[in-house]
Amino acid sequence: MNKQTLAQIHKSLAERKSQLERELSSFATKDSKPEGDWDTKYPSIPGANLEDSAGEVEEYSTNLPIEYSLETQLKQINKAIQKIQDESYGTCEDCKQGISQERLLANPEAEYCQECAAKHSF
Ligand SMILES: [Zn+2]
Incomplete structure (x- = not known):
């Protein structure tokens, strides 16, 4: 693979990465331990009435599988970027x-x- 193609792939990976991170940060917080892990924000608004809370818990359950899927994609992308840096990409x-x-x-x-x-x- 030539350098130009590799650079093109690297760029598209970096773009996908920031896009995924944006999507994740809209409903999850980045966890520093372990690196690359994300946690869906659990609703905890003091004083919120029961009806609102139920809606938020429902939103939490909906977001969890989305978080898992985005996180998995993000990990694969990070791995690919790492391989480009290690020059072992494409094997x-x-x-x-x-x-x-x-x-x-x-x-x-x-x-x-x-x-x-x-x-x-x-
Ligand atoms: Zn093979």
Whole structure:
């Protein structure tokens, strides 16, 4: 993979990262321990009436799976960015062969090549 393509992928990963962080910060707080973990804000407004609280608890339960999904994507993106920095980007985690450029452009956080990904998804 040439430097230009890698830079393009790096840029799109960085953009996705800040987008995900923005989405997460709208309803969750960043947890410094462990690094990269986010916590959905639990509603605790003193003096709020019962009806309001019920609505907020419901919102909390709705946000949790969203948080989990965004957090997972963010972790994959961070991992991919780390690999670019380590110059190990684009190598399949399983067979250690290079992942095709088309696949990486379509899915920059891909950890496996096409064949291994097919093998891992049942
Ligand atoms: Zn592979």
